[in-house]
Amino acid sequence: MKLFSRIFNQNQITNFRFKDWIFLFLIFFAIQNLFAESIQERFLPPNEFKRVEYANNSFATYLQNFPLKPKGSTVSLYNGKIKTNQVHVAVLDFPLLKADLIQCADAVIKLRAEYLYSLKQYDKIHFKISNGMDVAYSKFVKGERVQVNGNKTHWKTGKFTQGTGREVFEEYLKFIYIYAGTISLKSELKKKQISDLKPGDVWVEAGSPGHVVLVVDKVTGKGGQTLFLLAQSYMPSQEMHILKSENIFSPWFEVPKDETFPTPEWEFPTKEIYEFTD
Template sequence: MKSRKFRSKILTDPLDGYRFFLIGMLLTILSLCFQNLYADSIQERFPPPNGFQRINFPQDSFAAYLQNFPLKPKGSSVSLYDGRIKTNQVHVAVLDFPLLREDLIQCADAVMKLRAEYFYSRKQYDQIHFKISNGMEVAFSRFAQGKRVQVNGNKSQWKKGKFKQGTGRDVLEEYLRFIYIYAGTISLKSELKKKSIQNLIPGDVWIEAGSPGHVVMVVDQVTGKNGQTLFLLAQSYMPSQEMHILKSESPYSPWFELPKSQSFQTPEWEFPTKEIYGFIK
């Protein structure tokens, strides 16, 4: 191996550091501007089929947040948490949010992550709370206060200590990691409300609770002149993998039609049609 010599640069002009700082800030701002200019979101990637119009929701709603969620470049494969490529590629697009390098963010976890990220982006920290498998509600606001949950078998309780406080990203990631470990389809379903399929909106889910169970989320919606509804579905799966937009078998693929039978077939799971739920708020 060749050896390398490193030399440190000494700034002779005290203004040099300030100039470098300004240049760095300018480059960062330009980079963000270009990223926003060429952002490719769900609604940008998937225009409504002919004869349909996208349903617009309030800009501050969870539904609009999902419609505008950024996607990875076209042609991206779904990766697993360990970097391997998923064998069953049943998607048309991959959502752009990072995985952990552990088998933690599966189907229900990805849904909860999206929900948490929505409230976090709006600084509505008190709205970030989920139940874990024993029924205990765990709020991010208590993590922000420097409290943590001690788990012993099926029992859990809050404890105080010298834990990180605040609403920073590092505290949120610690909170979400705890949720990924101790929550799942059973706990998620317990805090959702049953819905009529005719009232479906982005953010609603088909969910079958169990071990294993599965959940898919509606992320966009369009309507036709005759009232026909189409929607896009996203999922994560097992093992932990990037969340992705699913293909459908309808003539409007990847858009799904409202199921008319008692079962709803998705590429990797069949749900009872009636098992559609939404978040309470």
């Protein structure tokens, strides 16, 4: 009886401590996320440079304030494995699906959609898919869905979930991830001059495969020099991350002056820079 009593008491103590550790871990995790650094908080402008500020509700400001995972975080793939080629300086707090769906173009689409969703601008959330069909979130909200037969698509009605809740929003995004890509994304963007570069702009090379990188911050110097930060996802589906550059201002990139713009995992034609129009 004494032995049983002693074991029981030890188990009680062990369980109590384990629960304490779990509780403390949850508190730490909550505090850590509450005070998570944003892009502009972690990456201060280099000497002699000043961050460009934009309107409070702009896509540019949304990106500059996007939260980052803790310093030193590695880039994980959708299946939990670690990305082989670690070419980043920071990882966006950017949850993935447990499927190989959110790749480069999809990640940009997700950020744009999340931005508009946060403002409740539901009618502005629409993206083209590979056959050219413009798929509006507002139709999903009303209970409509897209029927896909080969390369042909049409809207259908039925007993589908309606409303602007996350369930319908996530269902909409998953559909877009499956049927959109660099080609469809490029088709709905507006080409622009590199001299007017701002957060929210993308370099995109359409193809199978193609690639997209997103400008997420911008600073300017006294002499008019512009530097910017780039973020990407890639193949297979992986967390979005801020890329390293290969100049003295790294991770900040300089505006490319040559015909091509090399990034750690892709080289773009410099002129292939685009912006969202809505």
